[in-house]
Amino acid sequence: MAEQQNAIPVIDFSPFIDGNPAERKAVAAQMRQASSDWGFFYLAGCGMPEGNLREAFAASQALFALSDDAKQAVAWQSAESNRGYVGVRRERLDPSKPGDLKEAFNLAPEQPGGAPNLWPVELPAFRPQMEDFLQQCVATADGVLQAFALALQQPEDFFVSAHNQHHHTLRLLHYPALPDSFNAQAGESRAGEHTDYGSITLLFQDTAGGLEVRTRAGEWIAATPIPGTVVVNTGDLMQRWTNHVFCSTPHRVNLRSSHRERYSIAFFCHPNHSANIRCISTCSDAENPPRYAPISAGNHLLERLNATY
Template sequence: MSDDPSRIPVIDFGPFMDGTESSRRAVAGQMRQASKEWGFFYLAQCGMPQTQLADAFSASRSFFSLPIEEKNRVAWQNAQSNRGYVGIRRERLDPSRPGDLKEAFNLAPEEPGPDAPRNLWPSGHGRFKDVMSGFLEECICTADRVLEAFALALDQSADFFVDAHSHHHHTLRLLHYPPLPEGFEPLDGESRAGAHTDYGSITLLFQDEVGGLEVRTRAGDWVRAAPIPGTVVVNTGDLMHRWTNHVFCSTPHRVNVAPEFSHRDRYSIAFFCHPNKDAEIACIDSCATAESPAIYEPISAGRHLQEKLANTYGA
C-alpha cells in the first residue's frame, strides 16, 4: 500500500478553460494519458467555486445527522428512480462481500412530465434542497467541461460527449462513513466500500480531509488517493471504458479509511455522469484500428445502468 498520492497524476485544468488551442490540446493529452494508464487523476482549477463546495459538505453533514426515522422517510425505493436515502449495509458495491459500512443520499436532475421520477427531499429542510440543487447544477457544468476535453483528446468534435449527455441522466451522491466503534471487528470481507468500478462515463469525487479512497494500479497494487486541497478526483467508468475500446480505463477502487482515522466521520460527494439513456455506446472510430478492432457490441446506456444497479442492490 502506497501513501503517495503523487503517483496518481495531478492535472492543471486552467489552461484548458482559459488558454490557447495548443494549451487546450496539451491538457487534453495529459487527461488521455492519465485515463489510459490509471483511469484516475486529480484535476486542479476546474472552475468549481470553493464556497459552494463547502456549503454542499455542510448540508450533507446536516442531513446525515438527522434521526434515522426521518432519513428513512425518504428511503431509496428502486433502481429506476435511484433517488433517496440508502442506509448502512444496504448497498454492496462488491456483491461477493457483506454490505458496505456507509450511508448515502442520491439525487438527480428532474425531467419534465407527470411520470418522471422526483427527488426525495426531507420535509422541513429547505436549505438542504436549495444547496444541493445548486451544487448539482455546478457539477453538470464541471462535468461538461471535462467531457469536452475528453472529446478533444480522442480527436472528436468538442460537443461529441456533451451532446450524448444532454438529457443529464446523472446522479449526485452524498456519502457518510460513520466512525467505527472501539473494538470493532468487521465481518468476513466487510469494508467501508467494497472494490468496484463505476458504471457510467466519468465520476467527479470531492473528498473531505479524512480521505480513504484507494485505487488499484495496473500491477494489482492498491494506492491511497489522499485528499489534495483544491482538486477534484476524476475517474473513467465502465461505459467510457467500453466506448473507447479500452483507450480510457475503468479502474477498481474502494474505501478503506486508515486506522488513525477509523474513529472519525468521513464525508465525500460523488457526481456520477451518465449518457442519455437512449445513447448507443459503440466503439468510437478513433479508438479502433486493424490491430485493435472493436471489442464490444453496441449497448444502450440505459440498459447498461439498470443491469449494474440491479446487481448492486439485489433488486
Template sequence: MADKVGGIPVIDFGPFLEGDTTAQRTVAEQMRQASREWGFFYLENCGMPAEQLAETFAASKAFFDLPTDEKNRVAWQSAESNRGYVGIKRERLDPSRPGDLKEAFNLAPEQPDPDAHKNLWPKGHPQFEETMTRFLDECIHTADRVLQAFALALGQPADFFVDAHNLHHHTLRLLHYPPLPEGFEPHDGESRAGAHTDYGSITLLFQDDVGGLEVRTRAGDWIRATPIPGTVVVNTGDLMHRWTNHVFCSTPHRVNVAPEHRHRDRYSIAFFCHPNKDAVITCIDTCATEDNPPIYGPITAGQHLHEQLTNTYGP
C-alpha cells in the same frame, strides 16, 4: 507536465478553461494519458467555487445527522428511480462481500417529463434542497468541460460527449462513513465501500480530509488517493471504458477502513456523469484499428445502468 501524488496524476485544468488551442490540446493529452494508464487523476483549477463546495458538505452533514426514521421516510426504492436515502449496509458495491459500512443520499436533475421520477427531499429542510440543486448545476457545468477535453483528446468534435449527455441523466450522491466503534474488527471482508468500478462515463469525486479512497494499479496493488485540497478526483467509468475500446480505463477502487481514521466520520460527494439513457454506446472510430477491433457490441446507457444497479442492491 502533470504532477503526481502516489503515482496518480495531478492535472491543472486552468489552461484548458482559459488558454489557447495549444494549451487545451496539452491538457487534453495529459488527461488521455492519465485515463489510459490510471483511469484516475486529480483535477485542479476546475472552476468549482470553494465556498459552494464547503456549503454543500455542511448541508450533507446536516442531512446525515437527522434521525434515522426521518431519513428512512425518503428511502431508496428502486433501480428505476435511484433516488433517496440508502442506509448502512443496504448497498454492496462488491456483491461478494457484506454490505458497505456507509450511508448515502442520491439525487438527480429533475426531468421535464411529468411521469419521470422525482427527487425525494426530506420535509422541513428547504435549504438542503436549494443547496444541492445549485451544486448539481455546478457539477453538470464542470463535467461538460471535462467531456469536451476528452473529446479533443480522442480527435472528436468538441461536443461529441456533451451532446450524448445533454438530457442530464446524472446522479449526485452524498456519502457518509460513520466512525467505527472502539475494538471493531471487520469480518468477512467488510469495508466502508467494496472494490468496484463506476458505471457511467466519468465521476467527479469531492473528498473531505479523512481519506480512505484506494485505487488499484495495473499491477494489482492498492494505493491511497490522498485528498488534495482544491482538487476534484476524476475517474473514467465502465461506459467510457466500452466507448473508447479500453483507451480510457475503468479502474477498480474502494474505501478502506484505515486504522488511523476509523474513529472519524468521513464525508464525500460523488457526481456520476451518465449518458442519456437512450444513447447507444458503441466503439468510437478513433479508438479502433484493424489490429485492435471493437471489443464490445452496442448497448444503451440506460440498459447498462439498470443491470449494474440491480446487481448492486439485489432484488
C-alpha cells in the same frame, strides 16, 4: 501504451478553460494519458467555486445528522428511480462481500416526466443548495467531457451532446466513525472494490482519506485528498466507448481510518439513457478491433444497479 507513473497525476485544468487552442490541446493530452494509465487523476483549477463546495458538504452533514425516521421517510426505493436515502449495509458494491459500512443519499437533475427527487422536510434549505451544486457539477463535467473529445480527435461536443439530458446522479456519502470495539466481518469495508458504471465520476473528498485505487500491476495505493482538487475517474461505459483507450479502474474505501467519520460527494456522469454506446472510430483499428457490442446506456445502468442492491 504509455509507461505508468508512480503516483496518480495532478492536472491543472485552468489552461483548458482560459487558454489558447495549443494549451487546451496540451491539457487534453494529459487527461488522455492519465485516463489510459490510471483511469484516475486529480483535477485542479476546474472552476468549481469553493463556497459552493463548502455549502454542499455542510448540507450533507445536516442531512446525515437527521433521525433514522426522517431519513427513512426519504428512503431509496428502486433502481428505476435511484433517488433517496440508502442506509448502512444496504448497498454491496462488491457483491461477494458484506454490505458497505456507509450511508448515502442520491439525487439527480429532475426531468419532465422523470422520477422526482426526495427532499427531507426537516431541511428546507437543502433543496436549493443541492440544486445549485448540481448545476456546478454539470458544468464541470461538461468541461471534462469536452477535453476528452478533443483528446480522441472528436468534435468538442461529441460527449456533451450524448449527455445533454443530464441523466446524472449526485451522491452524498457518509462513512460513520466505528468504535474501537468494532469487529469487522471477513471482507467488510467502508465501500467494497468496484468500478463506476457510467462515463466519468467527479469525487469531492473531505480530509479523512480512505479511498484506494488499484494500479495496473494490481497494487492498491491511496488516493490521498489534495485540497483544491476534484478526483476524476473514468467508468465502465467510457471504457467501452473508447475500446479500453480509457480504463475503468477498481477502487474502494478501506477501514484503516474508520475511527474517523468520512464525508464525500460523488457526481456520477451518465450518458442519455437512449445513447447507443459503440466503439469510437479513433479508438480501434485492424490490430485493436472493437471489444464490445453496442449497448444502451440506460439498460447498462439498470443492470448494474439491480446487481448492487
